[in-house]
Amino acid sequence: MANIHDIARLSGYSTATVSRVLNRHPYVSASARAKIQAVIDQLDYVPSTMAQNLSAGKTRTIGVILPHTDHPYFQQLVTGILNAAMAGNYHAVILPSRYDQKLEEAYLEALRRHAFDGLIFTSHGLSLTTIAAYQKYGPIVVCEDPGRVKLAAAYAERTPAYRKAFEWMQAQGYTKIALLLSRSYAQSATSKLTINSYVDVFGQRPPHSLVVYQMRTFQDGYQAGAKLAPQHPDFILGNGDDIAAGVRQYFVDHHLPVPPLMGQENQLSSHLLNMSTIDHHVTAIGAAALKLALRAEVAQTVIQSDLILRD
Template identity: 45%
Template sequence: MANIKDIARLSGYSVATVSRYINKNGYVSAKAAQAIQRVVENTDYVPNTIARDLSTGQTKTIGVVVPFLEYSYFSQLLASIAKAAFNAGYSVIALKSNYDSELERQYLEQLHQKKYDGLIFTSHTLSLKTMLLYTKYGPIVCCRNLGDVPIASTYAVRNKTYLEVFDLVKKENFQRVAITLNRAYGFSPTTRATIDCYEQVFHQKPKSEYIVTGILGFTDGYHAAEHYLSLPEPPDFIFANGDNIAAGIYQCYRDHHQPVPAMIGQEDEVASRLMNISTIDHHYEEVGENAVNLVISKKIEHIPVASELILRTGQTI
């Protein structure tokens, strides 16, 4: 296999000139470029990207820590990060964590080992104190509100739209409000925001029988609806933590020939558009693009992204 010295010898130009042409990092005349390109094609030369990465100190790769992909918010946020990274000339590696703090620490060690140019945590359980120790090895970005912690972050602002939802629920006089959630209150900022906003509007905690956690997708939503239907007084309103989850709830009620209660989902997915389910758009595309830009720029900034309540007609509030 030809190397850069072979290309220089066969083209008649110096190794330095060939290197500038191949790495696109300096001036090369049109005549030299044509001669070098001709040799590259004739020898089927492939640049040694590993060596080039070592010389530049960059891998052009961003690691994205994702708890799991079953939950549509994470899968869509990962997709938006990958799109923004690709447009910027970077690759993305999805690093599944299952909310395992030891796995998250291993990914930070890989950042230390220069396997990535930066890490984006879509969610995490590892302490911010531990993360701070690794910021000297490369940019770290979290997709949640970190307050004054000096780690870059970008996140959806949820409280305003959550309050809008519960204010509307109260105004419409719904009495039995159910909420599906990913994780329990003590482990999830999103869950805390949901429950806290409910309490702020209703001045009491939601009833425990109407709260179901561990809900990630359509099937989980279906099972949550089976639970609700088994109650002596099923809910008359359901705030689902995803549109696919709301779709699972909807389908369960239909399969059991029961009237579908008013619902609002989240993430503005295709399911809510097809089924006319109201939703909240957290604009994960913007969050993902911000996260990539923060990695590339290495800036320590906190960038909020406003959420948007979308009310639709049909089986909704």
């Protein structure tokens, strides 16, 4: 494969002059430019974008650590990240993690080796303090409130909307409220916020039998319907509109009265079913996370969640 030294040798000009031609530098004579361009055409030479980026000290690539893709939250988050990356002429590379701490450590080590210009943790298995220790190698953004850990973050302020939702349920007289969550209280910041908000309003934790974890898809919601139906909940809060729609479908298919439902993420399914939802504006959070990664600044973008009540 031809390189810049071959072009210099065949054209009779220095590599510096060849480089100026390749980079369209104006200070090259017309005759020199013509001779060098003729050799470039003869060799069918194409500059290496990777080499150009490395010489500039940039890969123009942001790594996006993603635990899984089958939850609407992560789907919308990635959409926001990709849209912002394209607008900024950057590449976003999806790095699957499955919450595997060793995999996440490997991605952090790749940042240390400058394989990426920055990392976005959409969620994580590692502790925030472990993640923060790698910031000296490049910008890192998390998509949650980092609390006292000094990390760049883009996230939704969920607590006010959760409290409003539970206060509304309380005002309607609902007392057997089922919660569908992605991970356990100890593992998930969102599960912790949801249950803490429930406790703030009702003064006690929800019954263990009415809390179902590992909820990510419509099918997961459908299976949760089978678990919840014998307990006759009078209200169900799903951690996604499609998940709540799955619960509803179980009740419909088995000719059972459908309890009132509320989803999250303001997806198409909640519009079609005229179902209440909580909108965390996840696509906007993804775009904000990418922008923070490019700014390489330890700052935070906080977006307020909205409770949307429908009949």
